[in-house]
Amino acid sequence: MQQLDVVIIGAGPAGLAAAIQCRENDLDVVVLDEFPKVGGRLLGQLHQEPSGEWWNGIEESKALQTKAESLNTDIRLGYSVYHIEKLEKQFVVHTKQQKFVTNNVLIATGAAESPAPIPGWTLPGVMSIGAAQVMTNVHRVKVGEKGIVVGVNVLSAAIARELQLAGVDLHSMALPTRNVVSEDQANPRLVMERLSRIAHLAPSKFIQFGSRFAKWKWVQDLVVQYYPKNGIKMWGMPIYLNKAIKQINGTDKVESVTMVDVTMHGDIIGNSEEEIPVDFVCIAGGLYPLAELAGVVGCPFIYSEELGGHVPVHNEKMETPVAGIYVAGNITGIESSKVAREQGKVAGLAIVIKEKNTSEITGKLQTAISEVKATRDAASIQFHPHIPEGRAKVSAAYDDLVKAQEVEKELEYV
Amino acid sequence: MNNRIVDHPVLGQIDQKRKVTFQFDGKTYEGFENDTIASALLAHGVRTLRKHEESGNPRGIYCNIGHCFECRVTVDGEDNVRACLTPIQENMVVESGQVQPHPLDPSKEGVKPRTYAEYKEQEGQK
Numbered sequence: 001m002q003q004l005d006v007v008i009i010g011a012g013p014a015g016l017a018a019a020i021q022c023r024e025n026d027l028d029v030v031v032l033d034e035f036p037k038v039g040g041r042l043l044g045q046l047h048q049e050p051s052g053e054w055w056n057g058i059e060e061s062k063a064l065q066t067k068a069e070s071l072n073t074d075i076r077l078g079y080s081v082y083h084i085e086k087l088e089k090q091f092v093v094h095t096k097q098q099k100f101v102t103n104n105v106l107i108a109t110g111a112a113e114s115p116a117p118i119p120g121w122t123l124p125g126v127m128s129i130g131a132a133q134v135m136t137n138v139h140r141v142k143v144g145e146k147g148i149v150v151g152v153n154v155l156s157a158a159i160a161r162e163l164q165l166a167g168v169d170l171h172s173m174a175l176p177t178r179n180v181v182s183e184d185q186a187n188p189r190l191v192m193e194r195l196s197r198i199a200h201l202a203p204s205k206f207i208q209f210g211s212r213f214a215k216w217k218w219v220q221d222l223v224v225q226y227y228p229k230n231g232i233k234m235w236g237m238p239i240y241l242n243k244a245i246k247q248i249n250g251t252d253k254v255e256s257v258t259m260v261d262v263t264m265h266g267d268i269i270g271n272s273e274e275e276i277p278v279d280f281v282c283i284a285g286g287l288y289p290l291a292e293l294a295g296v297v298g299c300p301f302i303y304s305e306e307l308g309g310h311v312p313v314h315n316e317k318m319e320t321p322v323a324g325i326y327v328a329g330n331i332t333g334i335e336s337s338k339v340a341r342e343q344g345k346v347a348g349l350a351i352v353i354k355e356k357n358t359s360e361i362t363g364k365l366q367t368a369i370s371e372v373k374a375t376r377d378a379a380s381i382q383f384h385p386h387i388p389e390g391r392a393k394v395s396a397a398y399d400d401l402v403k404a405q406e407v408e409k410e411l412e413y414v
Numbered sequence: 415m416n417n418r419i420v421d422h423p424v425l426g427q428i429d430q431k432r433k434v435t436f437q438f439d440g441k442t443y444e445g446f447e448n449d450t451i452a453s454a455l456l457a458h459g460v461r462t463l464r465k466h467e468e469s470g471n472p473r474g475i476y477c478n479i480g481h482c483f484e485c486r487v488t489v490d491g492e493d494n495v496r497a498c499l500t501p502i503q504e505n506m507v508v509e510s511g512q513v514q515p516h517p518l519d520p521s522k523e524g525v526k527p528r529t530y531a532e533y534k535e536q537e538g539q540k
Binding site: 034035036037041046054056058078080112113122123124125126127128130131132134135136137139140141142143165166167252253290 | 417418419420422423424425428448449450453456457461462463466471472473474475476477478479480481482484498499500501
């Protein structure tokens with residue numbers, strides 16, 4: 001059986017950027033992805049940067065693919081990885097089609113969408129906002145005639161704009177009503193705090209005003225308390241922090257939603273029900289790191305709200321405490337695809353240094369590490385204001401674990 | 415294919431790729447090369463891809479990226495294939511999922527056990 005230097009799981013920006021570094025240094029690489037196209041979540045992205053330039057995920061993905069293919073990178077699409085088996089010094093990556101034996105694995109599986117379940121959400125026509133994004137921008141299929149977005153956050157605001165661009169009509173964006181799962185997403189005060197981070201993209205003086213004083217909690221309280229009855233409009237579409245969707249109605253498919261007024265704490269105001277006819281609903285609960293495979297192979301985890309959930313412990317070189325297992329991209333925390341791409345570069349170079357036992361490219365690795373930080377600082381969409389603190393927490397956890405491992409080894413010698 | 419976004423202000427005109435015909439529940443549909451089963455069907459307004467195995471409630475795509483398994487269909491005789499990840503092929507036969515017999519007690523109508531404890535209790539009563 002062929003022995004690979006590295007198997008890269010995920011052909012998104014992180015995985016492909018890593019593959020390019022590995023191939024430039026002649027490593028034996030296989031890139032696996034279960035989607036039929038390369039690009040991962042980058043593929044669907046389409047937004048205007050503050051500079052006015054368009055960020056086109058299809059073009060960015062194509063650029064990475066072309067570069068990788070020019071280096072004869074073996075990219076297998078339609079391959080679902082369901083297990084990583086740890087041997088003494090190697091790993092076996094299991095897919096339905098075949099097994100791959102490899103010295104290293106880079107897990108670049110990206111992110112999944114959190115649900116915001118409300119009654120009726122299993123009806124055909126209800127989908128995650130990311131699903132609507134891919135249908136619209138990648139497959140060029142209209143998800144419906146008129147819809148509504150349930151969940152107000154950085155991601156849903158950006159994608160709502162993309163749907164509008166493609167001529168898909170949206171009634172509005174509103175919150176889900178509160179339940180055990182949607183707790184935070186149903187709290188207008190918390191949603192306002194998070195929304196203020198994309199306020200510079202909003203042509204609304206009201207939100208901009210709120211965000212400029214983001215540090216001053218009482219100003220945000222005022223904004224939520226005196227939220228305009230007809231919503232704040234972003235690109236002509238109302239965003240409601242004072243209305244929530246209680247239920248999705250229909251027999252065989254979505255026919256309408258029931259909207260209610262809510263207080264600034266997310267409590268339903270009585271006698272405020274209104275039925276709004278729609279034929280599709282996008283549920284937007286935000287993203288969390290998709291990290292099961294890291295769990296399967298024994299990576300320790302740490303919870304970081306700043307990074308969007310449980311992430312595998314890793315250091316700046318994207319190494320996990322399990323020697324030979326690397327992570328890059330959104331599995332390490334929810335950030336922009338540009339950051340993911342830079343992280344992929346770092347992981348690729350780190351793997352090259354390990355496999356080639358060379359220090360020639362150590363300088364390159366250091367540059368790549370500082371590029372990750374520079375890209376993070378320059379990002380126009382911040383998913384969380386305290387990402388650097390979250391990153392520091394993860395690095396500290398890595399150092400602690402490695403120290404503990406060393407102590408354990410010493411004790412074995414004794 | 416009435417639900418296609420043909421012109422887009424930023425992405426431009428849709429690529430007129432090779433057409434592919436396939437079957438879904440006995441009906442013939444046309445899609446573009448590189449369409450997934452899910453996108454090709456949605457372009458024709460088909461939203462329901464299966465019935466829930468137990469309740470029979472209609473289900474369609476949810477995540478469209480392979481995570482939720484809501485769009486599982488039967489493709490050329492193979493069960494539990496995700497429609498959102500599977501590109502259409504010429505003459506592919508796709509079937510929607512249907513209600514399945516209950517795994518614990520297919521013959522019995524009436525109250526189905528909801529937990530293992532309830533199942534044990536019912537077993538004991540026999």
